[in-house]
Amino acid sequence: MVGYILRRLLSAVPVMMIVAVLVFLMLRLTPADPAAIIAGDFANDQQIAEIRNRLGLDKPIIQQFAIWIGNMALGDFGESFFYKKQVAALIMERLEPTLSLSLLSIFLTVAIAVPLGTLAAYKQGSWVDRVVMGFSVIGFSVPVFVLGYILIYVLAVRLDWFPVQGYRYIRDGVGGWLLHLILPALTLSIVFVALIARMTRTSVLEVLHEDYIRTARAKGQSELKVLVRHALANAAVPILTVIGITFATLIGGVVVTESVYTLPGLGLLTVDAVLARDYPTIQAVILLFSLAYVLVNLAVDLAYTLFDPRIRY
């Protein structure tokens, strides 16, 4: 098992190296000269040359890449062109809203989608099933930001149940933090509820006709226990896989949701960085999110063993 985890971790290294090369090349492909961006509009050629020298931009490209990747590995993402401070520090400041939003959305998604999908499978062909399936087609197609504004308009502007926009840090009180997060997290989850409820339904349907389900019923176990202990536990692997794959979509959704609800997280930072042509920040955020995506899928692979003891590594 430990050997397998190590092997899998190592297999993520080449993928991340290629991501790093792509992200590094991104900066080289830009028509703009980073040194000129940093120096500002009123700099003379000598100042620009000095900055170029300080950043190592006058060195051969391979050497530049080696230095860059070495710094990245040590957590040094360089200095932001726009905010004039360390990108690593900038990211740490913006991490909390993004992490809070993603984790709460994943929690909401699983808490809503798995019971809904299981129920739809259990009552296959009934109105419950049809409502869930219909919702899953529509939920998948309504763009996150459209949904976000509809929810803000109905639940925040009209009914005044939730604050319209903004974020409260968790250190200022859990209540305010949660209240400001519920609507964004709900917005973000609906797309994934649609996807995962659908997958859960298919997956549970497949196992519901297995012999061991009939056996469990025959020995007099309650229907709830049959569904949870026997059906759902055996249907968990494909559900987990979908959660892993959709994590990339979730990251995209986070960027959009933060923008709709003005949450000062990494997504908003990315958009501001693009507008300001702040390349070190853009590079760091892309690298970080890709790493998170790769690691989540790694974790999903490893979690298979928890749900299916037949899978041995």
Added chain:
Amino acid sequence: MAIADATPLRPRTSTLRQLARSSSVVIGGLLVAAMVAVAALAPWLGTRNPGEVNPSVRNKLPGFEATIRDDDGNKVPVSYRFGTDSLGRDIYSRVLYGARVSLIVGLTVSVISLAVGLLIGLIAGYVRWLDGIIMRFMDGLMAIPAILLAIGVVSIFRAGLFAVIVAIVVPEVPRVVRLVRSIVLSIREEPYVESAITVGTPTPLLIVRHVLPNTIAPLIVQGTFICAAAILIEAILSFLGIGIPPEIPTWGNIMAEGRTLFRVFPHNILYPGIFLAITVLGVNMLGDGLRDVLDPKMERRG
């Protein structure tokens, strides 16, 4: 001659009939057709110049009627069906013209992604020593979440339609490459292809005659999903203010413009939002139906 004509015709008719029976294909197709009609007929559907600024009718609610002077100085009554934005532009006209940008982006991105992906996929499937390099490179591209990759590409170029199209094509290509490569690898194992190789059929002819026909159905299905994703990502990029320049009316741009006054005038966001949702829903349903009929083995990607 008559027989040669009739034989390929039979499965084709049955596929068409199957498509006509599929409710997703019919409903999705109708929604898409309606949107194409709206985009094509925009100038004749009672629209005004979508870029026309009129300070006297700023921020009006849907259904607002006004009398304004046209270019010749005559007073004409105007009905703003979807209201106006903060510059007094007619939302109805902007939404209808916005359909053009969305559909052009969706179609262009899917055609380019399919063409590029097909080419690279064929190379990966046939040139063995390049296969490893190409596929590792594609794995790397796929490890970057699509929207972030698009944002990264957009940041390289100056904002514009071209930059947006390239930015959406780049994340979509690896998925097409994977699909094409897997088809090539499985087709090569087929007995009829092996016998064609044995009798010395040259590779280009082999590709045209045996490989390409097998890629058509999966690529059509994949193309539909790419089209839906492209329409969505274009709207997101424009909405975030990093997509198509704000003076071009697109659904994302109209929504971005409406953000500041959203609490009082939600129509700026709701109308383009509804059009966007209907279009994406239509294309997705069409894709779902096409997949079920043409390519039942293929899994929907997440």
